[in-house]
Amino acid sequence: MAAEVTRGGMLSNSCAACHGTDGKSPGAIPSINGKSAEYISQAMHDFRDGKRSATVMGRHASGYSDEDIELIADYFSSRP
Amino acid sequence: MKHFNRRKFCKLLGFSAVQLSVAGLLSSCSKGTSARVVIVGGGFGGATCAKYLLRFDSSLQITLVEPSEKYMTCPFSNMVITGVQAPDSISHGYSAQQQRGVEVIHAKVQAVDATVKMVALDNGEVIHYDKLVLSPGIDFKWDAVEGMSARDAELIPHAWRAGRQTSILRDQLKSMDDGGVVVVAPPENPYRCPPGPYERVSLIAHYLRQHKPKTKILVLDAKDSFSKQALFQQGWDELYPGMVEWVSGSKGGRIDEVDVTTRTLHTESGDKHKADVINLIPPQKAGEVAITSGFSNEDGWCPVDQRTFESEIHKDVYIIGDACIAGKMPKSGFAANSQGKVCAAAIVSSLWGEDMPEPSYVNTCYSLLSPEYGISVAAVYRYDENRGIYKTGGGVSPVDADASYRLQEARYARGWYDSITMDAFG
Known part of the structure; x- marks a missing residue:
């Protein structure tokens, strides 16, 4: 699937290094492709607010605004 | 001279080189420019950039120049040094890039002439580029080591x-x-x-x-x-x-x-x-080709526009990874991967005549203290005209974490490796 040069794409491509290209992980880090936008958004907010326990994700989530999180959630929910 | 000649030849005939060589790929992209991008260095930066350029615009002609047929990664090489892993487990070839349509040439760059947009290789080939990406990694300042x-x-x-x-x-x-x-x-x-x-x-x-x-x-x-x-x-x-x-x-x-x-x-x-x-x-200093081609400063690193990674010294030359000066980002394979994607977006935006959306960059580095004990540092970055690349969030593993947290991070370190090597080389 072609990748988009959009704001959501720019944000999401940097997630791919750990979660795999298009969010499809080959290893121990969870895949995030095709999950619902609501699920991804909720997870990111919970990581950021410390409501969901994590190792590195709380620290990552601290770098993103609400708007960033919605764009990332929309992007990965659209990846098959 | 084959690339330059083919280009001239196509021009004479009134065809683009792409129409002759990879016509089938054109249909998948409406914005195709058929421009030639030459990438020097097939590590995390160069390999990622090649892949994402084609993902963004499948009509591009991408040539990746890398001397080694197999690239051995520095990440996890400490596991090889201490006999826990075999060298093969951290070596990656370029077959996936070739299948994707990237032309991979195993040669060393002898010279870059940015004024005529040509790269000369040690196998005698001379390649013309529209955009050049250098991802040459590091070289050593041996002069600074007495004896x-x-x-x-x-x-x-x-x-x-x-x-x-x-x-x-x-x-x-x-x-x-x-x-x-x-x-x-x-x-x-x-x-x-x-x-x-x-x-x-x-x-x-x-x-x-x-x-x-x-x-x-x-x-x-x-x-x-x-x-x-x-x-x-x-x-x-x-x-x-x-x-x-x-x-x-x-x-x-x-x-x-x-x-x-x-x-x-x-x-x-x-x-x-x-x-x-x-x-x-x-x-250390930037990899040899960046220095001999005149893209570095007096400290031996390459100044770039940190939004696009285009060289401050030459137009249409982009420098990513360890060799470039990237604000607050460290010199790491992960940073090079992140920069490779931003640079790919900058290049296609420039070729399409469009403004690139605001970039976002990430670094995540795991370190193993034993095969069952991992720690990490993570950061998210943005660009600002005055500050360059700056950090918006992130942090290191907590000091007071228990053994299960360290074990989990050691597992994620391996998952990190599997994912980033797939993202770059797969």
């Missing part, structure tokens, strides 16, 4: 570019007697992979504790502090009590001169350290 030259790295390995150097250090550790001293000497900032020397110290300690428990590790550091320091020192006390001694630069860590034949280090403070194995990591 030692590049050739002496056969005896005193740096193992800071993976490959033969990795095996030399592994073999030296394997053949040394128990009860001796291993010196690891990290350089002054900036250098490739800030936490790397200290992961190496940790994993060497892991190896020695199992095989040569009377051996000591002396860390002679050029610096007075280092990445994830509290976490590393806590881990050394916990996992390898009494085995690791770290000496800061101002307290006798800085090395003045190397005596290669006797494996002795003379420090600025006047001390002499004779060791069984010395891992001296020299001060």
